[in-house]
Amino acid sequence: MTRSLRxxxxxxxxxxLRPHAAGVVVVTAAGERGPAGLTATSFTPVSxxxxxxxxxxxxxxxxxxxxxxxDYFAVHxxxxxxxxxxxxxxxxxxxxxxxxxxxxxxxxGVPLLDGVVTQLVCAQLSTRPIGDHHLVLGTVxxxxxxxxxxxxxxxxxxxxxxxxxxxxxx
Amino acid sequence: MTRSLRxxxxxxxxxxLRPHAAGVVVVTAAGERGPAGLTATSFTPVSxxxxxxxxxxxxxxxxxxxxxxxDYFAVHxxxxxxxxxxxxxxxxxxxxxxxxxxxxxxxxGVPLLDGVVTQLVCAQLSTRPIGDHHLVLGTVxxxxxxxxxxxxxxxxxxxxxxxxxxxxxx
Numbered sequence: 001m002t003r004s005l006r007x008x009x010x011x012x013x014x015x016x017l018r019p020h021a022a023g024v025v026v027v028t029a030a031g032e033r034g035p036a037g038l039t040a041t042s043f044t045p046v047s048x049x050x051x052x053x054x055x056x057x058x059x060x061x062x063x064x065x066x067x068x069x070x071d072y073f074a075v076h077x078x079x080x081x082x083x084x085x086x087x088x089x090x091x092x093x094x095x096x097x098x099x100x101x102x103x104x105x106x107x108x109g110v111p112l113l114d115g116v117v118t119q120l121v122c123a124q125l126s127t128r129p130i131g132d133h134h135l136v137l138g139t140v141x142x143x144x145x146x147x148x149x150x151x152x153x154x155x156x157x158x159x160x161x162x163x164x165x166x167x168x169x170x
Numbered sequence: 171m172t173r174s175l176r177x178x179x180x181x182x183x184x185x186x187l188r189p190h191a192a193g194v195v196v197v198t199a200a201g202e203r204g205p206a207g208l209t210a211t212s213f214t215p216v217s218x219x220x221x222x223x224x225x226x227x228x229x230x231x232x233x234x235x236x237x238x239x240x241d242y243f244a245v246h247x248x249x250x251x252x253x254x255x256x257x258x259x260x261x262x263x264x265x266x267x268x269x270x271x272x273x274x275x276x277x278x279g280v281p282l283l284d285g286v287v288t289q290l291v292c293a294q295l296s297t298r299p300i301g302d303h304h305l306v307l308g309t310v311x312x313x314x315x316x317x318x319x320x321x322x323x324x325x326x327x328x329x330x331x332x333x334x335x336x337x338x339x340x
Contacts, residue, residue, distance in 0.1 A: 005277060005293065005311045010218035016313035017215050019287045020247045021321035021332050023191040042214045045187050046226055047301025048180035054300075056216055077190050107175060117189045123175065130224075130307065131217025137300065141175045143186035151191035153332055155321050160332055162191050162325055 021155040024078045026089045026116070027055055029063065029070035030109035035097045036066035037111065039090040041154045042133075043075055051140040053122060056133040062092065064134065068127050072110040073138060077118040079149025080161035085113070086152065087159070107142065119144045191325040194248045196259045196286070197225055199233065199240035200279035205267045206236035207281065209260040211324045212303075213245055221310040223292060226303040232262065234304065238297050242280040243308060247288040249319025250331035255283070256322065257329070277312065289314045 008016075022041035029036055042056040053075060057064050067073055078086055089096050097103060097111065106112040107121055122138030129135075151162030178186075192211035199206055212226040223245060227234050237243055248256055259266050267273060267281065276282040282289055292308030299305075321332030 007221050008310050008313055010221065012313055013215075013218055013221040013310055016288050016290060016310075016315065017247075019249065019319070019321060020195075020213070020215070021191070021193040021323045022214075023193075023323070023325075025190075042216075043190070044192075044212045044214055044226065045183075045190070046212075046305075047303050048183055050301050051177050051180065051183040052301040054305075056214065077187075079189065118186050120186060131220050131222040133217050135216075135224075135305075140178050140183055140186075143178055143182055145186065149189070151189060151323070151325050151330075153191045153193070153321070153323055155193075155332055160321075162323055162330055162332055 018156045021153045024086050024152045024154050024159065025055070026076045026078065026085060026113060027067070027073055028076070028111040028113065029067045029073045030105065030111055031066035031069055033066060035103070035111040036063035037089050037096055038063045039086045046137070052125070052137060053120065053140060054135055054137045056130070056135055058133050059129070067136060068134070070108070070110070071124060072108040073122050073124055073136070074106060074110045074112055075120040075122060076113045076116040078152045079117040080152050081149050082116060082152060083159050116146050117149050118146065188326045191323045194256050194322045194324050194329065195225070196246045196248065196255060196283060197237070197243055198246070198281040198283065199237045199243045200275065200281055201236035201239055203236060205273070205281040206233035207259050207266055208233045209256045216307070222295070222307060223290065223310060224305055224307045226300070226305055228303050229299070237306060238304070240278070240280070241294060242278040243292050243294055243306070244276060244280045244282055245290040245292060246283050246286040248322045249287040250322050251319050252286060252322060253329050286316050287319050288316065
């Protein structure tokens with residue numbers, strides 16, 4: 001254990017976090033510049049009553065200004081069959097909403113992606129800067145279920161499928 | 171898609187979130203009442219520079235007051251071999267730090283659990299109520315690596331191992 005109580009360097013933290021597994025979602029929003037979206041591994045359910053969720057977005061992310069200004073955002077929980085979609089929405093310099101992405105506008109124009117495991121439509125409550133990211137908080141106002149699939153997580157720099165349930169948690 | 175723009179009921183949100191996979195950690199802190207800890211699926215890396223992480227804790231959680239009042243907390247990233255530890259720190263009415271849990275005090279007395287994949291010692295920065303939970307934010311001040319292991323996620327009500335990397339993410 002390093003005994004220094006100074007903040008650890010970025011490289012040390014990055015290495016320490018590699019074994020942490022995180023679920024993969026695509027977040028979308030609509031604005032004057034058109035649809036915007038990103039792959040995120042920071043999506044977190046916060047509260048059931050009221051129904052709140054959050055995610056972090058980098059202040060340099062291409063979708064940040066659209067997310068910040070939009071009344072709604074959508075969270076798409078991805079399954080193992082959506083690995084290509086996760087990669088597309090993490091790729092810079094492309095139109096992430098062009099084919100083969102298929103989508104349609106939902107409440108307030110928020111882009112809803114087809115074929116994902118779960119769609120959550122959220123009314124944006126707040127954004128708040130934390131470090132070099134922003135915490136975005138929303139109230140879930142609509143949910144829809146797509147086809148069942150194995151899960152998809154990001155771990156150790158890779159997108160990894162998660163098998164179906166094996167052991168019931170207590 | 172439900173077109174209601176009212177907040178969705180808790181049951182609907184719970185069902186919608188079942189396919190979301192979340193990494194599993196145990197968070198610990200020390201206080202006048204002794205060591206406290208809980209299993210959390212809301213741990214999120216926030217920022218590398220500065221090195222910030224966050225998690226949510228329910229306002230009725232047994233560890234909440236100890237976490238709130240402590241200068242430090244520790245985050246333990248669990249692997250597939252720590253399923254019993256995850257269950258123990260999610261069980262009410264037991265001494266979660268009694269055998270077979272093995273631990274030692276770290277900086278400021280924060281309990282460090284043995285045998286986990288990664289330990290992060292964090293200086294608590296802030297706590298903030300959001301819905302029926304609190305967002306706890308910390309600066310990572312020390313990291314230590316334990317034995318390698320497959321990952322562990324919570325999905326569909328179960329603790330599920332995550333195989334090693336299969337496909338490198340772009």
